[in-house]
Amino acid sequence: MEMEYLVEGKTYTVKIDADENRQEKADCFKATIGEKQYQFNVAPISDNCFSLLYDNNSRIAYVAEAEGQIYVHIDGITINLEDAVSQQKTFSRDSLEFGVKDEVTTSMPGKVVKVLVKEGDKVQAKQPLVIVESMKMENEIKSLTDGFVKSIHFGPGDLVEPGQPIIKLEVDD
Amino acid sequence: MFKKTLIANRGEISVRVIRACRELGITSVAVYSTVDRDSMHVQLADEAVCIGEASPEKSYLNIDAIINAARETNAEAIHPGYGFLAENHLFAERCETEGIAFIGPHSKALKLVGDKVASRKVTEAVGIPIIPGMKGKSTDVDECMVEADKIGFPVLLKASAGGGGKGMRVIYSKDELKDAVEAGMREAKSAFGDPSVYLEKYIEQPRHIEFQILADKYGNAIHLFERECSIQRRHQKIIEESPSTALDDDMRKRMGDTALKVVRVSEYSNAGTVEFLVDEDKNFYFLEVNARLQVEHPVTELVTGIDLVHSQLRIAAGEKLWLKQHQLHQNGHSIECRIYAEDPQHNFLPSAGKILFMKEPSGPGIRHDCGIYSGYNVSVYYDPILSKLIAWAPTRETCCKRVASALADFPILGIKTNIEFLHDVITHPEFSAGNTFTDFISINMADWRPKSLDQSGLANGILDEALIVAAVFSSSIKKSKTLPTKTESIPSPWQTLGEWRIGIGLD
Numbered sequence A: 001m002e003m004e005y006l007v008e009g010k011t012y013t014v015k016i017d018a019d020e021n022r023q024e025k026a027d028c029f030k031a032t033i034g035e036k037q038y039q040f041n042v043a044p045i046s047d048n049c050f051s052l053l054y055d056n057n058s059r060i061a062y063v064a065e066a067e068g069q070i071y072v073h074i075d076g077i078t079i080n081l082e083d084a085v086s087q088q089k090t091f092s093r094d095s096l097e098f099g100v101k102d103e104v105t106t107s108m109p110g111k112v113v114k115v116l117v118k119e120g121d122k123v124q125a126k127q128p129l130v131i132v133e134s135m136k137m138e139n140e141i142k143s144l145t146d147g148f149v150k151s152i153h154f155g156p157g158d159l160v161e162p163g164q165p166i167i168k169l170e171v172d173d
Numbered sequence B: 001m002f003k004k005t006l007i008a009n010r011g012e013i014s015v016r017v018i019r020a021c022r023e024l025g026i027t028s029v030a031v032y033s034t035v036d037r038d039s040m041h042v043q044l045a046d047e048a049v050c051i052g053e054a055s056p057e058k059s060y061l062n063i064d065a066i067i068n069a070a071r072e073t074n075a076e077a078i079h080p081g082y083g084f085l086a087e088n089h090l091f092a093e094r095c096e097t098e099g100i101a102f103i104g105p106h107s108k109a110l111k112l113v114g115d116k117v118a119s120r121k122v123t124e125a126v127g128i129p130i131i132p133g134m135k136g137k138s139t140d141v142d143e144c145m146v147e148a149d150k151i152g153f154p155v156l157l158k159a160s161a162g163g164g165g166k167g168m169r170v171i172y173s174k175d176e177l178k179d180a181v182e183a184g185m186r187e188a189k190s191a192f193g194d195p196s197v198y199l200e201k202y203i204e205q206p207r208h209i210e211f212q213i214l215a216d217k218y219g220n221a222i223h224l225f226e227r228e229c230s231i232q233r234r235h236q237k238i239i240e241e242s243p244s245t246a247l248d249d250d251m252r253k254r255m256g257d258t259a260l261k262v263v264r265v266s267e268y269s270n271a272g273t274v275e276f277l278v279d280e281d282k283n284f285y286f287l288e289v290n291a292r293l294q295v296e297h298p299v300t301e302l303v304t305g306i307d308l309v310h311s312q313l314r315i316a317a318g319e320k321l322w323l324k325q326h327q328l329h330q331n332g333h334s335i336e337c338r339i340y341a342e343d344p345q346h347n348f349l350p351s352a353g354k355i356l357f358m359k360e361p362s363g364p365g366i367r368h369d370c371g372i373y374s375g376y377n378v379s380v381y382y383d384p385i386l387s388k389l390i391a392w393a394p395t396r397e398t399c400c401k402r403v404a405s406a407l408a409d410f411p412i413l414g415i416k417t418n419i420e421f422l423h424d425v426i427t428h429p430e431f432s433a434g435n436t437f438t439d440f441i442s443i444n445m446a447d448w449r450p451k452s453l454d455q456s457g458l459a460n461g462i463l464d465e466a467l468i469v470a471a472v473f474s475s476s477i478k479k480s481k482t483l484p485t486k487t488e489s490i491p492s493p494w495q496t497l498g499e500w501r502i503g504i505g506l507d
Helices: A093-099 B011-023 B040-044 B063-073 B089-098 B107-114 B116-125 B141-151 B174-192 B249-265 B297-304 B308-316 B396-407 B419-426 B440-444 B462-478
Strands: A002-007 A010-018 A027-033 A036-046 A049-054 A057-066 A069-074 A077-083 A110-115 A128-134 A137-142 A147-152 A167-171 B004-007 B027-033 B047-052 B077-079 B155-159 B169-171 B197-201 B207-215 B221-233 B236-242 B270-278 B284-290 B333-340 B366-370 B385-393
Touching: A002 B462, A010 B462, A027 B462, A036 B462, A049 B462, A057 B462, A069 B462, A077 B462, A128 B174, A137 B174, B004 B011, B004 B063, B011 B027, B011 B040, B011 B308, B011 B366, B011 B385, B027 B040, B027 B063, B047 B063, B063 B089, B077 B308, B089 B107, B107 B116, B116 B249, B116 B284, B141 B155, B141 B174, B141 B197, B155 B174, B169 B174, B174 B197, B207 B249, B207 B284, B207 B308, B221 B249, B221 B297, B221 B440, B236 B297, B236 B419, B249 B270, B249 B284, B270 B308, B297 B308, B297 B333, B297 B366, B297 B385, B333 B396, B333 B419, B385 B396, B396 B419, B419 B440
Parallel strands: B004 B027, B004 B077, B027 B047
Antiparallel strands: A002 A010, A002 A077, A010 A027, A027 A036, A036 A049, A049 A057, A057 A069, A069 A077, A110 A128, A128 A137, A147 A167, B155 B169, B155 B197, B207 B221, B207 B270, B221 B236, B236 B333, B270 B284, B333 B385, B366 B385
16 A cells, blocks of 8 residues: 655655564554665554554554644654645645735634725735734734735624635735 | 532633532532533533623623523522633622622722732832832823833833733833734733723843732631742743742742732732742832632642632632641642643644644643543634643652653644643753743744754654554545455454353352
């Protein structure tokens, strides 16, 4: 079996084959990642917990999955893996937040507190455009680019979802 | 003792109070907003009443709804927790009028100490040292401008009606003042229903040291020593400990006596905390009284052995204080870390979402006051505090190691948390050395970033392990038949032997 994962922008391939060794309460495998080969056995502890043994190293791994994102926690570190196959079909979170320059959006649901510009205003990169409140904290959302305010779609008191354009900008090219 | 108590709060503090009620044989009533139906505090309580929609004004700040819930369930007492209505003297007054015991001070004392500006006046009058600042509170930006000039920059803006860092900001110059005051007033209104603010001189490199007190309704009071709360981000405490490395026995006695003086002069009762700032020259200044049970109360409990929530309930029920000052001692060391739903990759902004899986830390000397669970949906409407990890050990050094070890085995998957950040603070040499000032984070952790794989995973081979585990996991959730395995499940004896009974051959 072969799986492909995207981790911090790089793609990795993991190949898993059965191993001749047998063990009670665990499954034995050979894994190949790039040049490296591992012989390991894995005992499932629960739906989200696996005990991994290789070269006498014992690791406990906690895993959970949602929407193509797999979270693996080992030794105090959580690693985000994306199933490289399904990744092409969904936007990564970062692009929603920072990728689209001419739409001013929030990365989490909140309430608009104050709009700092009006239609037609000239704006500069890093200039604060709108203040949104989430979880009792105010967050200034800054412009990613130079340009003009084309249209404003929400006002003070309105609830906004991630991805919804609060302000649309006309970008200088 | 009360037979039934309503807890007018949510999350981990509500769970804490419910536990204390169970231990004392008190029936607990939880209140919840529509989005909190599946919260842990609702699950744990004996009774639960829905008090309104998600937004705090409609639910946890809704005095009428809460009083109605108490009447409906015949609750004799209400514990307000921290935040929300805990320091709202109008709520305390309403309880008093309705004949419901408010687990806290009398509304008069609450009004006095709850008004941060008025309490400074009262304490200054009896010779307690205070930080120079505004004599009154304000909702007027221009007035603040004038006062700031009088005090001299930099100044610290604070909300008059409550704590928790809400509304707080350091203002370094006139140019920043207008926007800062407006933002502070908005945060204050949203958190406490009152936009009033005031300004104080900002002291550089201070240590934030507070004293826990307990006072009964008959004029008896004791202090339970200090907590050091200097590790803060954006004026919000994130790590607290007891004892403080800054105090010697002499200072401890003087500050403790001062704390009791504050309690006496404000006629305060039940649990409370007297906050001080200690400057570089070891001068201490009275800051304010926190007229509630605080988030960080567990460190005091672990070091003194006193259950503060039990104490609150007993005092509110009319018991005379059963402890004398000379009976109290600090034993060992305790450190608390506040676990927040925050995204360290994006400037620690609150992070909502579903907790796909979590495992609580445990072991000797580990206490976890928790309001979350695997599968719980962290919502955007409330404070992002998820839980508190508290450790106790005989020495500070061991306590630091204990906390660090627990933080390193504390998976919370599906949302972002500050756990990795906390671990790096606890293991920082300056923290181990006890150099904890309120600017610790901005000085020592300014360039902190979560470890990227180049720094951590790849070097330790953890990335490869993660890839292997992910592959095994992916196939198990897909229930794929293509996962190659040669292990056959060996039938257990219980399956192959058939029916059997003990002693069947003995008849």
